[in-house]
Amino acid sequence: MSIFNVFTLMGGIAMFLYGMDLMGKALEQTAGNKLQGILSKMTASPIRGLLLGMAVTAVIQSSGATTVMAVGFVNSGLMELHQAIGVIMGANIGTTVTSWLMSLSGLEGDSFLVRMLNPNAWAPILGFIGIFLYMMGKDKDRKRGVGKILIGFSLLMSGMNIMSNAMSPLADEPWFMELFLSFSNPLLGVLVGALLTAVLQSSSASVGILQALTSTGAVTYSAAVPIIMGQNIGTTITALISSAGANKNARRTAFVHLYFNVIGTVVFLCLFYGLNAVFQFSFFNETATTFGIAIVHTIFNVVTTAILLPFNRVLEKLAIMTVPDDAADESEEISLLDNRLLSTPSVAVGRAMLTGGDMAEICRTALLQAMSTTRKWDDAIADEVNRKEDAVDHYEDVLGTYLVKLSAKNLSREDNRTVNTLLHTINDFERISDHAVNLLKTGQEIHEKNIAFSREALDDLSVLEAALQDIVNRTVDAFQKGDCYAAGKIEPLEQVVDGLVREVKTRHIARLQAGACTIEYGFVLDDLLTNYERIADHCSNIAVAMIEVADDRFDTHEYLNHIKNGESPSFEKRYERYRGRYTFAPESYGGSAGAAQADQPAPKEEEQP
Known part of the structure; x- marks a missing residue:
């Protein structure tokens, strides 16, 4: 293996990661209001939450992003902690979709049908169609978004091929074979997988790199299994980082994600190695394939979810013990708009629109209450109108700042319209609340002067x-x-x-x-x-x-x-x-x-x- 293989490997990793990022963001942007609608249907049912987490992660191709959204929703008061647990579990299953897509590159055969099922055959065609749609479409047009999805997938598969080709000479390197033999140690394999995923901030990306390594022939299932377990632990770092500065329930959500993956890894490894000791799995020391990696990744997430889903309340209590209530938490305020959601702009736009709707409702109520005081004065209603006017002012400040941040994001045309509508209307709602206070003053004058x-x-x-x-x-x-x-x-x-x-x-x-x-x-x-x-x-x-x-x-x-x-x-x-x-x-x-x-x-x- 020469230095030029290293250069090629670096380029392949860059292309692979960029393709995954481009495809995920384009999928999310194109989904737009559909994703927003899915996320708006939060439920207390663990099963519904599980399906929700699977669906969202399958769309945006990132369990870390889904978990960060869950942290943001809990921090904003849109979701309870127990609701987030099901979403997190579903996200772990949804993230396996990427590994299955990449596993198709391992298909081999001479028949036309088999060759066409291999993404390496049709990914270049998708890239060509994608760049055509991208160049022909207008800025923020849906056609352009679909083009970016196709380009992203083509880059992802091309990057994986480049990585595989660059690493294939490693099959002849004795030190590399010995290195992967050492990963058969479960603790070392888990540690390596966790570190790799923590650096990349994506379990899908690290699993893809592991799949690319199968081309060397050095990756056995005995080494791959603990690495995959560690990758699921490493992905929790994203949510833990995002929860910094959030309220206690948001921090608890991040810890639920950590405990779910750590406990799931311990349970799965105990089952796997225990059963292997009894039945002596024939595939244990065989060379892993891209399909095999996808199967192990899926089985792990499905099995751990099936085992731990009935114990979701136990995970909740464990997180509460980790982040207990104290006197300082009693004064915590729920954030109207959470900056964590900005990483998923379509969701952030939906949340901003809901907040704008809340602001409008407060204005309406304040106005109707103020109008009533012109006929019959009421001190309690007057105090309520003043409080509502202060609340509307706060809404305008928070929304205005948030919308400016959103405007800098790459938004779909529909989301961009929503942001522009909010920017053009929140000041008018704030002025309506000001006029409600003016009516209140007039009502007070009528009352005091007995007009x-x-x-x-x-x-x-x-x-x-x-x-x-x-x-x-x-x-x-x-x-x-x-x-x-x-x-x-x-x-x-x-x-x-x-x-x-x-x-x-x-x-x-x-x-x-x-x-x-x-x-x-x-x-x-x-x-x-x-x-x-x-x-x-x-x-x-x-x-x-x-x-x-x-x-x-x-x-x-x-x-x-x-x-x-x-x-x-x-x-x-x-x-x-x-x-x-x-x-x-x-x-x-x-x-x-x-x-x-x-x-x-x-x-x-x-x-x-």
């Missing part, structure tokens, strides 16, 4: 407030569901609110001239109307941002001019329908027809194209 509203004024405000609650509810619901069609119904309703504000002012002046209202009431009325109108404006901003970002543009003025200048028939129909729904009582100062109409449930809206 009395006339029946007619209350009726008029009831109509306007019903329309305002409608637009806020529609906006929050559309935002949380990402429903651009529903967002298209916001602007005509905003125009109705603007018209109602002007009409309330006109009717107040008429009552003032007739002596039915007071000037003092006019001051607080002006404050109310100003805040109501601006709240509707912010709802319009949110809806327009959703629609424009979905169309890969952002020109608010052009969009509004288009729909308001008679170029959108649906806008006109919706406006007329909303305008008919929210009308005032006739100009008689004793009636209450307007209030009665506003209090009635809104009729079901007909779907419009």
Whole structure:
């Protein structure tokens, strides 16, 4: 073996690791919302969690990444510790998919079918197709993502072939054969496997390198088995590192991963060597193959999972004993958005969207509570509104920082749209919560000055407030569901609110001239109307941002001019329908027809194209 073989080996390892990384990230990016949907269905059932961990790891080709996600979810409060245990166990099984893909390179035969099953035959073709799709596709296009997956797989297989060819001369080196004979010592083999995986931060990569080493003929099953066991222990280092600085349950999650693999290794080695002592396995000293490595890797993970899954609560208690509760933990806060999830951008985007939805819900609740204080003052509700406004400010700061970090990641087109939508809307939600506090101050002024509203004024405000609650509810619901069609119904309703504000002012002046209202009431009325109108404006901003970002543009003025200048028939129909729904009582100062109409449930809206 010459120095040039070493150079070739280094290049092969580099190509192999880069191909695996490229394929995994491209698979995750292309999966996008599907992966996010899988992860959103967390369950307390260990079996469901096991299947979830398998599915996610099979997609992103990394058990370490799945475990880090589990740590991040526990740290964010999205998942309980006992739920994470099933996911971690499933991740260990899901990671065997990579070894099976690479084992296909060991297929040998002269028939066309067998040769075509060997990835070495069709991986170059996939690489050619992949680079074609990549060059033809637009930036962040799905076609380009599929191209990167194919390129990554082609590089992975090419790298494995280069490694195998570079290491094949080692078969004639006596020292190399003696080295692998020493790995037959279980403790030494476990240690080597753990160290290799800890350095590479990927059990799939280290198993792939072991499979490439089978070309030398020096790797026997007696040496491979303990190395594979050690590789599963080494992969826990990723989760342990990621848990640094996390809350106690997140740290416990990382320790569950460690204990699962350590206990599983001890149990499996005891069973394997115990049975070998009794039955004398014929394959024990045989040369391992790529298929054999994949089989051992799979059997180990399946068997240890089957043995330890019923004892998942024991693993949980062991982790709790390792990271016990103390006085400092009582003050721990759950992180709204965990930076660990940034390593899996599509999941981080999904979490950011959920957090944005929570922020929107807090705004809605705070606003409705604040509106109630203009009719009947309540100190407890006032304190709650102020707390919610502080919470919304915190959400905006955390989300804004997180979204900037996400923007620097390689996102799919759909995830990029989600990030842009959040960036364009969180400030409007924060401003709505500010207006809720303004309404609170107006309500306090009405209470302290004992300002009395006339029946007619209350009726008029009831109509306007019903329309305002409608637009806020529609906006929050559309935002949380990402429903651009529903967002298209916001602007005509905003125009109705603007018209109602002007009409309330006109009717107040008429009552003032007739002596039915007071000037003092006019001051607080002006404050109310100003805040109501601006709240509707912010709802319009949110809806327009959703629609424009979905169309890969952002020109608010052009969009509004288009729909308001008679170029959108649906806008006109919706406006007329909303305008008919929210009308005032006739100009008689004793009636209450307007209030009665506003209090009635809104009729079901007909779907419009």
